[in-house]
Amino acid sequence: MQKYIFALAVSLLCTISLAGPAKQDLNIVQKEIEQWLEAALANSPGVPSYSVNKLDPKLQLDACNLMEIGLPQGYRLIGKTMLRVKCIEGASWSINAPTQISMQVQYVTAARPMGANQTLGEADLMVQRGDLGTLPGSVILEPNQAIGRTLNTAVSAGQPIRKEQLRAAIVIQQNQRVKVVYREDGLEIHNEGIALSNAAEGAVVRVRVGGNLILSGTAQAGGLVEVGP
Template sequence: MPHSSFFAAPLALLCLCAPLASAAPQDLNQVRGAVADWLDAQLAPTPNASYQLGEIDRRLRLEACQQLDLQLPQGYRLAGKTMVRVRCVAGARWAINHPVTIAINATYYVAARPLAAGHTLQAGDLATQQGDLAQLPGSVILDPAHAIGRVLNSPVAQGGPLRSELLRAGMVIRQNQRVRLIFRSEGLEVSNEGIALNAAAVGETVRVRVGNQQIISGLARQDGMVDAGP
């Protein structure tokens, strides 16, 4: 911007500018390049990620910086329309937010047909979809293993994305079911049978009545057995 037009700018624009120093001002293209390098490093482990840099306000006049520090501002994430916080930590004292847009194309899972609440998901209930994760809930299912065998808390329409908060673990033990308890101690394993007093999903506590009086608590396993200790 020519020197004469700078002084002709309205007062509202002047407030965006740092006081002019005798040294050359910070090269904003250098700041832009630093943001690009930081994003390249941050997104390197993420397949199919791309970004577009927004524009820095060219009316800014920043003192020349010797060392920049870059990070995400609190509450922002590396997806969608976001910001990168650029701070000068040596040679000057200033900070700006640089706008960026990040797209992450990925395969996620949706309902292959209308699914009712209480339904236990099977492989045939899932269909794949391609999309930008920045436009989807952060809890969308990306791995079918995180959905198959789990139970829906609420109905999902055909094509609706499957999300982790909609799912709960399926019951592997039913109340009044006969189960096998496994006891392990110092390398020895002993088993016994009993009646489950409550239903339980994998990893949940189940109380088992053994004989007429004894009640033992343990953790439900995927195979329907109960780990009873130690």
């Protein structure tokens, strides 16, 4: 009897050994990917939708207690992309999951053909809707991001307006008389001067104050130059 029990125990141990570690349920991996995407896209600028390729059912992965999901280097969370799933507790494996992400957004286009150096007004712009994944990555999404700025290059009607096509409008002209404001620790001193060059809003401009004093400050709308310590 004892020999029988011993043989049975040995047989069970062999069976367990041959069975190996538990395998990962791929449906759980798929669900983890979808939950990660829902969270990552929650604060998107538009209306997102996505599809994740089904994992190969032949894939044999050891059971994982904790997974880490992210974008491999060089991939964006838009268009045809890739997610990487890595087990960081309980096993050691990583897989890639091909994913397609669409994002319906409002974006800004040219209402008519316009030339370089033209300052944009509300009537020059038109709003359309489309998939952000098919648009240039730097496309302007809100008209107020373009109004008052100047085109660097010519654009055709219907062309998406991109950030690199715009520069801040010139607010100070060379030889213009400007108001100079110096601020430091609550102290505010006002003076007048002559701008030595053209300057866009937010750009640094040099101003001559009095006979020989040259100051550098930040150009603001309304012919104002702010000078700090």
